[in-house]
Amino acid sequence: MADSPILELRGVSKSFGAVQALTRVDFAVRAGEVMALVGDNGAGKSTLIKCIGGIHPADGGEVRFEDRTVTISSPKDSSALGIEIVYQDLALCDNLDIVQNMFLGRERLSSFARLDETAMERAAMQTLASLSVTTVRSVRQTVAGLSGGQRQSVAVAKAVMWNSTVVILDEPTAALGVAQTRQVLDLVQRLGEKGLGVVLISHNLHDVFEVADRICVLRLGQKVAEFDAAATNQQEVVEAITAGKVEQVPGMATEATA
């Protein structure tokens, strides 16, 4: 796990008009690790992932992927790199079944441009099985009939199906009950064990401490701290979230990118 980061942001900035949403943020995630991204509302978490996802391309700084400098200017660029983002609202089609949702926009075709339902169904079942998602009764169920945790699982499975290397989860447990949160956290951990780089955005520090290897704290658009999850505690992280010294950022930058 000590190898070089799979995805690395160096000094990334982003502003919307006069509002500076991100100021020279350094951020890195390695393969096989779960990196938590925490911060108060408006700290820049969403903006950061939107920069990575190509929805709001960064204005300044450098994005490196597998030790190469890359330009991400649209969602297509990021998915071509194998970066998948599971947004908070999941964006699943209720009327479509699990297979149809997982393959939406990337359907497999057989002869005469027909959809290859059998191949897609098989691949969907394999992916779900590889993530140990066993709670769905049938992959031909419509998403409308699934619980929140099942939906989250489908959304994650959809994201990892495409030879993805980095999966970013935006508040995956925000709307879930205890048992379902457990399911999803287990899933997050398994993603890391499969060797993917996982970025977990969460408000719930309890969840973060359960699965994260490292914790990156944003405050007012700047990175104020980065912790090793095993070597810190909730209190320290809360302090960084609420009162982290923003002017520390330049110093931390050199440290993080070393």
Add this chain to the structure above:
Amino acid sequence: MSATAPKPAPAVEAPAASAGASERRRRAVRLATDSTALIFVALLVLLAIFSALKPGAFATVNNLRNISIAAAPLLVLGVGMTFVIITAGIDLSVGSVLVFSGVIAVKVMTALGNSGWGVVVVGTVAAMLTGLAWGLVNGALIAKARIPALIVTLGTLGAGLGGAQLITGGVNLRGVPRELVTVVGVGRLFGVVPWLVAVALVVTVVGAVALRMTRFGRYTFAIGSNAEAARRVGINVDRHLIKVYALSGMLAGLAGMISLARFTNTTIAGHSTDNLQAIAAVVIGGTSLFGGVGTILGTVVGVFIPAVLQNGFVILRVQPFWQEVAVGVVLIAAVYVDQLKRRARDRL
């Protein structure tokens, strides 16, 4: 992830079989619970009732042919409308586009001498292209200018009909190639199936395959279900919507040609409720006005229920106005069933 890698043949056998089985199960479940099956049974019951009451007049090949011919143009409109409504849209302009396209076709065919198969083909292409153009206008205004479909197509409904009357001076144009009327209009394929019905059948089958088995159909469902989700996975939602309205327009153009073949003139005043009839057929067939749900098979049944009622009432000498009452009741019942299903689903 190796999910996309081709698997060696032996390993494929078992999952493929189980995948097929689950697909079959899904179909069985869907059949049992779907309103399409329900409405199909209703159609069969209607057919049985009329057949029992007037076997000599109703249940004859000739009469079924008549019903089918009457249903043919509506079926063609209904196929396009099904796609539109599955995207959670609506197309009120189909009747006017039908008339306008018919007028253009007559103009073109007359200019070419009004005789021969070549002229018929050119006329058909002209009608379909005219319909396509109207559909593109609808689609562009809806998808790009973000004007509600109800308003856009209400506008083109008026503009299309007004345009047709401007071109013709308000008088129906006559004069279509003899081949169109004697062969396509009243002739039969293999001496059995009326040509008009055969054309409608081809459109229906192609539409059903496109809706169920192609990307185009899948994206249509996805957009009606959650347009934002479709956008996020990289589907060009605007372009797809334009295509769907273009399809509806093009089929309206084809229906215009069918109407010409049947009535031999442009029947400008005769299509003012085609749009509502097509929408009613689609909705009776189980397609949800809220989008994301629907089948072409349902639309076929939805077209035939009013057609059978109309025909049966005439044969039974019931005042045909009852047909409109009956269709109204069926329509409201169909939407109510859809609402109940949605409510049951949302409770989950």
